[in-house]
Amino acid sequence: MTDQNSKNKPKSKSRRSFLIKGGIGTLGLMALGTYVFRNPMRRKMYEMTETLVVPYSGTGTQANLWIEFTKDNTVVLHSPKVEMGQGTFTGLAQILADELDVNINQITVKAAETATGIVDGMSTGGSLSIAQLWQPLREMAATMREFVKSEGAKKMGVDVSSITTANGILTSGTQTLEYAGALEGVTEFNLPSTPELRPLKEYKSVGKPIKRIDLRPKIVGDPIFGMDAEMPNMLHAAVIRPEHIGSKLKHADISEAEKMPGVVRILEYDDWIGVIANSFAEALAAKNKIKTDWDIPKVWSEETLRDYLRVGQGDKMITQKSGAPLDPDGDGVVSMEFSSPIGAHAQLEPNGAVAHVTDGKATVILSTQVIGATQKQVAEALGFDMENVNIVGTYLGGGFGRRLNTSHAVKAAIMSREIGQPVKYFFTRKEEFQNDTFRPPTHHFMRGKMNDNGQLSALEHHYASGDVAINALIMPSVMTSVLGTDVGAMRGGNIMYANLERRRAVQWHKTLPFATSFWRSLGLLANTFAIESFIDEMALNAGRNPVDFRLSMLGTDEHQSRIRKVIEVAAEKAGYKEGASGNRAMGFAASIDAGAPCAQVVEVSVEGDTIKVEKVICAFDCGLAVNPDQVRAQCEGSIIMGISAVLHEKMTIKEGRLYPINYGAYDMALMKNSPRVIDIHLIQGVDHPLPVGEPPLGPIGAAIGNAVRRITGKRLTDLPMKLD
Amino acid sequence: MKVSFNINGEQKTVEVSDGNSPLLWAIRDGVGLKGTKFGCGKAACGACTIHVDGNAVRSCSFPVRMAEGKEITTIEGLSNDGVLHPVQQAWMDEVVPQCGYCQPGFMMATAAMLDKIPNPTDEDIDNNIINVCRCGTYYRMRKAIHRAAELNTKKNNSESTQ
Ligand code: FES
Ligand code: FES
Secondary structure, X not given: OOHHHHOOOOOOOOOOEOOOOOOOOOHHHHHHOOOOOOHHHHHHHHHHHHHOOOOOOEEOOEHHHHEEXXXXXXXXXXXXXXXXXXXXXXXXXXXXXXXXXXXXXXXXXXXXXXXXXXXEOOOOOOOOHHHHHHHHHHHHHHHHHHHHHHHHHHHHOOOHHHOEEEOOEEEEOOEEEEHHHHHOOOOOOOOOOOOOOOOHHHOOOOOOOOOOOOHXXXXXXXXXXXXXXXXXXXXXXXXXXXXXXXXXXXXXEOHHHHOOOOEEEEEEOOOOEEEEEOOHHHHHHHXXXXXXXXXXXXXXXXXXXXXXXXXXXXXXXEEEEEOOOOOOXXXXXXXXXXXXXXXXXXXXXXXXXXXXXXXXXXXXXXXXXXXXXXXXXXXXXXXXXXXXXXXXXXXXXXXXXXXXXXXXXXXXXXXXXXXXXXXXXXXXXXXXXXXXXXXXXXXXXXXXXXXXXXXXXXXXXXXXXXXXXXXXXXXXXXXXXXXXXXXXXXXXXXXXXXXXXXXXXXXXXXXXXXXXXXXXXXXXXXXXXXHHHHHHHHHHHOOOOHHHHHHOXXXXXXXXXXXXXXXXXXXXXXXXXXXXXXXXXXXXXXXXXOOEEEEEEEEEEEEOOEEEEEEEEEEEEOEOOOOHHHHHHHHHHHHXXXXXXXXXXXXXXXXXXXXXXXXXXXXXXXXXXXOOEEEEEEEOOOOOEOOOOOHHHOOHHHHHHHHHXXXXXXXXXXXXXXXX | OEEEEEEOOEEEEEEOOOOOOEHHHHHHHHHOOOOOOOOOOOOOOOOOEEXXXXXXXXXXXXXXXXXXXXXXXXXXXXXXXXXXXXXXXXHHHOOOOOOOOOHHHHHHHHHHHHHHOOOOOXXXXXXXXXXXXXXXXXXXXXXXXXXXXXXXXXXHHHHHOO
């Protein structure tokens, strides 16, 4: 049995595919677009985008394309989702094992090449992979199992109903047959209809903290990343592109560079120059010899940007509204201003691609979160039909949203076409820092008012942000006009506490002169920082315990009860104590993102100007944890990345350029900055998996700020928080 | 120019046009061992950490000509005949990696530290393990480092009693 006949793409007649359900991000919404322009309806939709798990959309939904059986009785899962550290491959293998009745050790998971026919309609992002594929993958696996049984029954000469399955083996009475044997010679996959799925309690792998399946390759240093890819006769490239915001290449002198050792060709285009050489070191050395002249229409600075992006400017949209607005100058109205800086992704593996374009066909190997969109970009740039462009996804050395636009694949493809040989092109770290699709800076005004019972009665969040989802490659522009707001910047921007007389959130959006986009958790990080810091301040003003204060603002429906639960669990497990003792204090904050509520208590110490997070206690309702150990890993990672963002990281604009351009100068949390204790408590508030890779980033900033407030009396309102 | 060194127990010669170019590329593209990673090229992240004559070195900033005649170990050579090095074993036990890209550098840095400080305190770890991990695996790494120190001590004890 070869993979041709087991994966038989062209031959299968009837294929059982799972149903693609419409939803936001797919056709359902676009069809609505023409008449849903009224703002109250839009706000209903914002509520949906906050909690809805967008269904999987993509091509190649036939089970036999995803699940490949090999001769040695193993199974290859061709996954439309990529593995970037979030543990998705492991979770998918667990799900597959339980409905297909194979052992997890028999499963290999690979990112599906576009040539397999499986192309994700959106991306690997939004922490959605497991949540989206939970239902369809179980259905496909169960269907495949039944198919294998029916083929096995024919070979064994028994009735299907007499067959049981386990570990990739069919058993009927005393007869046994491997799945591979059952499928021997099968060339047509006439798949049965989807059987009923098993009750959750029968799953043996799902719900267990098994070790991630990619552990060993990552420990012995196997070449699994895009950066490690090679093709025969491959050349190496380095690229020159604008360093100044908005600048255009006027003129370049390549005469000296051309004479450098190892240089094969230098290609000049309108806005970039490609230097192709025998080795990367040679390409880089030659690139450094090119003299360039730039046209810089406007020199941006930190100040001009700050004036440009402010609440009150740009496109306004009320994203949440109940009750009348507060009068900022009204009696008893408290206001506070917050901000967050430009953030870099700084994923360890630089962006890059290996491309080979020849005979009207292109192959590109790379680390990307958008295999489908990259295929389209390359096809368009080369003028090829989509089926002549194969995108091969690898393991990613970090994603965090940075690889939701991997248009550099186009540069690699163009260079390969010109030179007629495979070309490998990747960013230097400086290119990476200056050409990031940054987390946009934000500016916030919080307003609130207490009633006579010491209760917060009105709360408003006004927030300004650059693009997150707007102008994003994966966001159809129709979505922007339908929604009238940036739903990415909105994440965490609305107020989650329902028991308030008045609540309101207002977004101000502007597109900035440099690219900004998705950064792990999108608006959640900065929005929660502003909202939960302000609530804490209001609690302090009222002399109330911040935990009780929050609980009293919650309503009673299921959504509110799930938030209540994480708040109670975090406070109880941490033994939340109000006030500082010496230079140490606890801080509390909570948030809900993508339907997954999270509360954190941090223990912080302050030594001189240094803020140190000693301990984090986190309660997180992740729904059904397919792999609790990996959910924990995502919580730990989110907490540490959050600490890095709120205490350390900041990009600035100096004389029209983005700085810094390297690690170190771009201050990030290191080992010494990461808490010695991270205590995670998982809660299963619903019986299906929820997104887990981003929601725990919500509370961390405010929790730290709230602790610092108790130690020093200072309310820190600007990220990154600094005491000097 | 030609540069010869011993890498993971094998003698290799690489050809480079500039002796001052980084050893990292000679290892990755010349010898073809991809476990040593490029993160920054300026000695700022540690993804490229290897051992040169037993010392941890950031190979992106180590001129290839200086590798002449040296003993080099990379992540591929850290294990011995398929037996994982105690650091790698501890990393497996604690399920440290997420994306995994930074991990070889951290394991090489840890192995070198444990040679000098067999039982590091948390402060020793903070001061010596200064690589960058964007996925934020530091919490598990700290546990793995302590565990590796234990495994190392056990291994050494059993070797010395044999
Ligand atoms: S690549 Fe050498 S330290 Fe970053
Ligand atoms: S595991 Fe991804 S950078 Fe460390």
